[in-house]
Amino acid sequence: QMQLVESGGGVVQPGRSLGLSCVASGFTFSGYAMHWVRQTPGKGPEWVAVISSDGSFTDFADSVKGRITISRDNSKNTLSLQLNSLKTEDTAIYYCARAFFSSNSYWFDPWGRGTLVTVSS
Amino acid sequence: EIVLTQSPATLSLSPGERATLSCRASQSVSTYLAWYQQKPGQAPRLLIYAASNRATGIPARFSGSGSGTDFTLTISSLEPEDFAVYFCQQRNTGWTFGQGTRVDI
Secondary structure: OOEEEEEOOEEEOOOOOEEEEEEEEOOOHHHOOEEEEEEOOOOOOEEEEEEOOOOOOEEEOOOOOOOEEEEEEOOOOEEEEEEOOOOHHHOEEEEEEEEEEEOOEEEEEEEOOOEEEEEOO | OOOEEEEOOEEEOOOOOOEEEEEEEOOOOOOOEEEEEEOOOOOOEEEEEOOOEEOOOOOOOEEEEEEOOEEEEEEOOOOHHHOOEEEEEEOOOOOEEOOOEEEEO
16 A cells, blocks of 8 residues: 655744655655645645656746755665755645656656644744 | 636535536646546545546546536536545646535535
8 A cells, every 4th residue: 555654844943944855665766756735724725846757857836936945865765855944824734645647748646645744932 | 927717716516416616727738638536534536637637537427528617526416425525626727726625415
């Protein structure tokens, strides 16, 4: 059974940094691109970042570009997200999700259960 | 950025009834549209991809249709476990999501 488990969320002051992790199991992690998606309660999700299967390509949403780093360790089945210069508007549940390719495009499947990041002084 | 607008915001129905959810894109996304189900405290689950393809393990009562800018998710006969929030998502340009439709009893 495929599973993604995020960790690392918490309360952090504005301007500080936080690192999130996502451990994958049940599929060949090294064969898939991976995403981070975030969601503020009561709102629709927002795509944050993607990394290719080998880590050679990354892309970021404009709202976080320049402030975050995405990386992966295929030997440990682990995806990471480093959030820097955090703003109150970065408060959200952060999900990792696998890039599922079918019908000539990519979809998010499966998702983890998320980790909550709260940016507050 | 392509904006997805879902309607209605809330749909109040009873088990056994038919649910029809709408997702409209601000510009054409061809058939690069997916639907996800989310229950409180749970991860979102992929239901439909490429507008009309059911994901693995998704019951046949869920169906998707549409192309271009107008899409529909239909649940033919609501089961108790179907009461949840549903999001649409496009992958024609970037990745964006709708604001969701809550299906309530």
